[in-house]
Amino acid sequence: MSRIFSGIQPSGELHVGNYLGAVKNWVELQSRFESYFCIVNYHAITAAYVPGDLRARTRDMAIGLLASGLDPNRCTVFIQSQVPEHTELAWIFNTLTPLGELERQTQFKDKSGRQEQVMAGLLNYPVLQAADILLYRADLVPVGEDQVQHLELSRVVARNWNARFSPDAPYFPEPQPKLSTTRRIVGLDGQAKMSKSIGNTIGILESPEAIWDKLRPAVTDPARQKKTDPGNPDKCPVIYQLHCAFSPAVTVAEVEVNCRGAKWGCIDCKKSLHSSVVAALAPIREAAADLQSKPDQVDEILASGADKARIEASATLRAVKEKMGLPDAR
Ligand code: ATP
Ligand code: MG
DSSP states (O other): EHHHHHHHOOSSSHHHHHHHHHHHHHHTTTSSSSEEEEEEEHHHHHOOHHHHEEEEEEEEHHHHHHTTOOTTEEEEEEEEOTTTTTHHHHHHHHSHHHHHHHHHOHHHHHHTTTSSOOOOOTTTHHHHHHHHHTTTOEEEEEEEEGGGGHHHHHHHHHHHHHHOOOOOOOSSSOOEEEOOOOOBBBBBSSSOOOOOTTTTTOOOOOOHHHHHHHHTTOOOOOOOOTTTTTGGGOOOHHHHHHHHHHHHHHHHHHHHHHHHHTTOOOHHHHHHHHHHHHHHHHHHHHHHHHHHHHHHHHHHHHHHHHHHHHHHHHHHHHHHHHHTTTTOOO
């Protein structure tokens, strides 16, 4: 059976971009593949953070993932820092990753531009990501479009390691991205992709009122100044995209007609979107409320996920160190 691995940072709230680009896919794939899903807190510390907040966001992320439908009986859900092999393999991979490949990563350029002082961890972020994936020798990585370039780098690392240390029978597979149809959700600003670190998000656990407060001012087709101006859904970067993701086909068809024909205003369109989003997220909110009242159960799921992950991770690392001439602990 092919193996999948994917990760998410506890760098903020789980948002509809994460959900549509990655997590929804994870839920669908978990019964078809041997699956590992990791809350990558070592990645999250490459941006400024407060320790207490990170701890709380890590638990909240686990709750969001489980409430979205990850089933610990079908997949392994765990926290990166509870499996130290991730950082150990990352160091090894640092010695096989060309600096130029790291410097040209779009995410590094974007995120470093937003930081006052750029730390080496941000540059080396994709090396840790390669370690995350290759520790489980995963073939497939269900991610959003923004991660495709990082995965290309994971393949370079796998290739470099194989060429050097296991040239006859490649030990690491070259992991391929698995994209969803909603691979790039635009943020509420209509400018960048929806991102935890930009704060242009709709959280999947937000209340209906909070979601409305965010949808109401969101940008729409700039040609629609007045209600009587006809619009073009293709030029409405946020609302139409979310309608396509959350609303039934009949509603999407209605949006097309009413927007192009100036039959309703953008607020009417947003109200319709709001009810679709709220209806889609209601079962997730309900499941999350239940899990929030059982923090010990969540911690237990994560701890046994880490135990399971470590079996695989330590076997890989042992084999890697053996081939590289690095003695392992007893
Ligand atoms: P940060 O801003 O801290 O990088 P993020 O919102 O980009 O956070 P990540 O934890 O980096 O979230 O990514 C988790 C998963 O969600 C990845 O598979 C990523 O490709 C996917 N993803 C993130 N943002 C989007 C988006 N706007 N549309 C589709 N997929 C997304
Ligand atoms: Mg990201």
